[in-house]
Amino acid sequence: MSIYSAAFLNSELSKPTSIFGLRLWVVIGIFVGSSIVLLLFLLSLCLTSRRRNHNHQKLSGPHGGELTPVVSKDIKEIVIPHANYHDQRLIHTVPEIQIDIGKVEHRVVFSDKASSGESSRSNRNEAYNTNSSTSSYGPEVSHLGWGRWYTLRELEVATNGLADENVIGEGGYGIVYYGVLADNTKVAVKNLLNNKGQAEKEFKVEVEAIGRVRHKNLVRLLGYCVEGAYRMLVYEYVDNGNLDQWLHGDVGDVSPLAWDTRMNIILGTAKGLAYLHEGLEPKVVHRDIKSSNILIDHQWNPKVSDFGLAKLLCSERSYVTTRVMGTFGYVAPEYACTGMLTEKSDVFSFGILIMEIISGRTPVDYSRPPGEVNLVDWLKAMVGNRRPEEVVDPKLPEKPASKPLKRILLVALRCVDPDSQKRPKMGHVIHMLEADDLLSRDERRIRREFSNLNQENPLENPAADKMEDKIFHEDNSDRLKVKAAGIVPRRQDADKDI
Numbered sequence: 001m002s003i004y005s006a007a008f009l010n011s012e013l014s015k016p017t018s019i020f021g022l023r024l025w026v027v028i029g030i031f032v033g034s035s036i037v038l039l040l041f042l043l044s045l046c047l048t049s050r051r052r053n054h055n056h057q058k059l060s061g062p063h064g065g066e067l068t069p070v071v072s073k074d075i076k077e078i079v080i081p082h083a084n085y086h087d088q089r090l091i092h093t094v095p096e097i098q099i100d101i102g103k104v105e106h107r108v109v110f111s112d113k114a115s116s117g118e119s120s121r122s123n124r125n126e127a128y129n130t131n132s133s134t135s136s137y138g139p140e141v142s143h144l145g146w147g148r149w150y151t152l153r154e155l156e157v158a159t160n161g162l163a164d165e166n167v168i169g170e171g172g173y174g175i176v177y178y179g180v181l182a183d184n185t186k187v188a189v190k191n192l193l194n195n196k197g198q199a200e201k202e203f204k205v206e207v208e209a210i211g212r213v214r215h216k217n218l219v220r221l222l223g224y225c226v227e228g229a230y231r232m233l234v235y236e237y238v239d240n241g242n243l244d245q246w247l248h249g250d251v252g253d254v255s256p257l258a259w260d261t262r263m264n265i266i267l268g269t270a271k272g273l274a275y276l277h278e279g280l281e282p283k284v285v286h287r288d289i290k291s292s293n294i295l296i297d298h299q300w301n302p303k304v305s306d307f308g309l310a311k312l313l314c315s316e317r318s319y320v321t322t323r324v325m326g327t328f329g330y331v332a333p334e335y336a337c338t339g340m341l342t343e344k345s346d347v348f349s350f351g352i353l354i355m356e357i358i359s360g361r362t363p364v365d366y367s368r369p370p371g372e373v374n375l376v377d378w379l380k381a382m383v384g385n386r387r388p389e390e391v392v393d394p395k396l397p398e399k400p401a402s403k404p405l406k407r408i409l410l411v412a413l414r415c416v417d418p419d420s421q422k423r424p425k426m427g428h429v430i431h432m433l434e435a436d437d438l439l440s441r442d443e444r445r446i447r448r449e450f451s452n453l454n455q456e457n458p459l460e461n462p463a464a465d466k467m468e469d470k471i472f473h474e475d476n477s478d479r480l481k482v483k484a485a486g487i488v489p490r491r492q493d494a495d496k497d498i
């Protein structure tokens with residue numbers, strides 16, 4: 001370019017324009033600059049929307065993306081320090097007590113750490129809204145060899161995208177949804193909450209403990225789902241509510257639970273528990289036996305559910321934990337005080353459950369007069385005062401005969417013996433519940449012994465112990481309990497289930 005044309009260009013570019021009198025080169029500069037900024041903005045918009053679409057496609061539910069949570073990788077298992085399973089030394093800790101009174105029953109968690117026993121819908125939403133950076137959606141744990149691994153999509157389809165209308169109930173560790181699988185199987189899907197690692201911990205315990213369990217009085221775990229932050233358990237659906245609802249719900253003046261039905265529920269629950277304690281190797285302690293964990297089918301058969309708190313125990317060993325969990329009113333005293341966990345803790349809770357079933361009262365009821373708040377204390381006092389007939393649920397359609405009432409009360413009182421060693425094993429409980437003939441023969445003796453019960457603490461009556469030992473001796477109970485609970489030899493059973 002010649003010096004003349006450069007001077008010409010320069011003079012042309014320096015001419016003022018009609019846009020605020022700005023020189024031409026300034027206008028051109030502004031135009032080029034804004035175009036670049038606009039271009040960059042459009043480019044970033046395009047990239048963001050492409051990324052959103054990509055995530056949406058990967059996780060979208062059956063009814064579009066609205067219900068679809070964004071998966072997070074944030075959940076990490078928190079290893080809670082606890083006593084060695086194989087170490088029977090007592091570990092002394094100063095437990096922190098948390099009482100969640102947001103639920104109908106009071107969940108008590110004695111913990112050496114802030115724990116995560118609470119549940120709320122907001123937690124659920126929190127889990128859903130956690131930002132995602134998950135790139136892989138494949139299973140994080142391998143298939144265990146039993147049941148099925150379900151994909152998140154399968155379970156979303158089954159539960160209408162985890163719809164609110166499908167919610168059956170909400171426990172301490174997650175929300176339970178009703179669902180129908182592609183093969184028309186009705187299921188209950190428990191979506192474990194992302195509560196600081198506890199959900200994952202419970203998931204692993206539960207999967208290992210329940211996956212191999214098969215018993216008509218235990219809710220069957222059909223499979224599980226592990227995708228991103230999701231931990232879901234898929235159970236058989238039990239179609240007639242839970243015992244808590246039938247005992248304490250609004251059922252009118254007359255309960256549909258007749259005496260025989262109640263006895264059947266007690267016996268079935270005992271069989272389910274006996275299987276956990278004595279039919280599995282290693283044995284399983286449920287740790288949260290209570291009426292809301294006893295599901296009922298349409299034939300009024302009980303099925304023990306919610307093994308979330310179960311801990312696998314090595315045979316013949318006790319387990320000392322720094323983290324005591326259970327539900328207020330049902331927890332055995334030695335477990336609450338020292339963390340010492342054996343299957344006898346379940347036996348205690350089972351004794352409370354029997355009392356609840358017979359009386360229709362909750363284990364702790366602050367709306368009652370002072371002497372009646374605690375179910376065990378009240379019931380012991382009533383039995384000690386020779387007024388056992390007065391403890392039965394007033395909603396029962398027909399009062400039970402005196403003999404079976406006393407029999408079941410005796411079993412309940414034995415189960416809640418403050419001394420865990422004196423509590424019967426669940427197999428023995430079954431034996432006692434079924435030993436009608438033996439009891440008939442000794443009925444007169446039972447009556448006599450009952451009348452001798454110490455009013456303060458009828459359990460500490462040596463005569464009653466002697467009498468029961470004689471009637472309900474444990475020597476041949478192993479054979480009977482196996483027959484009664486449908487338990488097959490331990491190893492063989494576990495292998496068969498896998």
Ligand SMILES: Nc1ncnc2c1ncn2[C@@H]1O[C@H](COP(=O)(O)OP(=O)(O)OP(=O)(O)O)[C@@H](O)[C@H]1O
Pocket residue numbers: 107168169170171172173174175176188190219235236237238239241242288292293295305306
């Ligand atoms: N397999 C199932 N079939 C039908 N309903 C179920 C099933 N499992 C659970 N439910 C229902 O969902 C509710 C919540 O169950 P979940 O076991 O999570 O909590 P919970 O027993 O009420 O409380 P917690 O967690 O404190 O033990 C139960 O009360 C029960 O009615």
